[in-house]
Amino acid sequence: MFLPDVRTFLAVASVGSLSAAARQLDVAPMQVSRRIAALEEDLGVRLFHRTTRSLTLTAEGEAFVPFATAMADAESGARAELSPLPGKASGVLRMTAPSGFGQSVVLPMLPALLEANPELRIDLDLSDRQVDIVGQGLDLALRIAPLEDSELVAKKIGPNPRLICAAPVYLEKHERPSTVADLDNHVCIRLSAVRRWPLVVDGTLIRKRVDGYVTTTSVEAARTAAVQGLGLAQLTYWDVFRHLADGSLVQIHLQDAAMEDLSVSAVMPSRRYVPNRVNVFLDGLRKQIVELREGDRY
Structure with a gap:
């Protein structure tokens, strides 16, 4: 069942006219008619009685209204949950970080992050072992050691020599x-x-x-x-x-040797459809690293 068809049905049922629903949805009247026809074919029932002068719901159409409303509301709720306003984060951020880095850098930044994003929750695994983020269903892993070859997506967040x-x-x-x-x-x-x-x-x-x-x-x-x-x-x-x-x-400092130049890296399962909570957290982490480096005299 195609949700735009369902929303079109609700618009027509609300205003009682194909042309009025078309104006409300900002589409052509023919598109409204096609969507209603496609929905009726999908359901196998007639949803409206149509005459040249009137359009009314059938009994099946009346019965379908609450279901259509529930589907439209569920879609709106899902979009609000999964695609929050830019700059805000919600949902549970499931992540892992090395124990020392997590305690000295990540945990101190959480109060301000959570205050700015009251709908955000953090599920943080502090461990020095390499965690399978795909197998564990994690959004993010922070790594401060050399990265092994992987199909995962890695982004450099800051220096860590x-x-x-x-x-x-x-x-x-x-x-x-x-x-x-x-x-x-x-x-x-x-x-x-x-x-x-x-x-x-x-x-x-x-x-x-x-x-x-x-x-x-x-x-x-x-x-x-x-x-x-x-x-x-x-x-x-x-x-x-x-x-x-x-x-x-x-x-x-050794006169005849330099140290290996490592980085703090964010590792994610994919570069597509990165949850907003991940981007908001990484923006905060970058800011935290810059502030800590600026306050360090070494």
């Missing part, structure tokens, strides 16, 4: 490294997924083997271990920016 850092208490006991070779003389905290540290030497990405007493699957645990003075850590900017700002961690 890797860096090496250590606690002042560690550097008081150990000479600060200044070259790649110096790392051999230091205790290094390793992530299980990144046992060899990526470094850019003479424009080429290498994987430097490092050793230490702590290896962990958790970015937060690696950061905590570094703050406690258990060794050097290679993490990404958004994992440690607050600790660099308060001095509990210090950035280490």
Whole structure:
């Protein structure tokens, strides 16, 4: 059943005239007549008694009015729910983000976002594992590590370079490294997924083997271990920016190597029909990243 035909039926039933309904709908009278005929053929009943002077509903037409009204109202409600006014978001935003990034960047922006969009709800999975967003029915995944080859759509939201850092208490006991070779003389905290540290030497990405007493699957645990003075850590900017700002961690610069330049990326199932709640959230996230970077002295 074609909804424009249903809406045309309701218009004709309301005004009692094909020509008046055509003026109301801003279409040609012939188009109104064709839509009514198509609806009657689809339903297999006559909806109107027609004479040269009058047009009235049949018994079947009378019976169809409440159903037609319900269908038209349901369509209007669906469009209002799924296509809200520009700049506003509604519905449930189902998303995932790395735990550390989620707690330090995403969660602080939610009060203002939800206040500006009172019809929006957030379902947030904080996890450092790679989540199957299609299989889990998610709208969005935020990634701060290198992206694997995927059929999903990825958009760069902001910078997130890797860096090496250590606690002042560690550097008081150990000479600060200044070259790649110096790392051999230091205790290094390793992530299980990144046992060899990526470094850019003479424009080429290498994987430097490092050793230490702590290896962990958790970015937060690696950061905590570094703050406690258990060794050097290679993490990404958004994992440690607050600790660099308060001095509990210090950035280490190597003279003969640069860090891998990563990004915060938004990964979505498709580039078509992206829900407005996703676009509103990403606009807020971009603004949050810019404001945090501008307030960072490092």
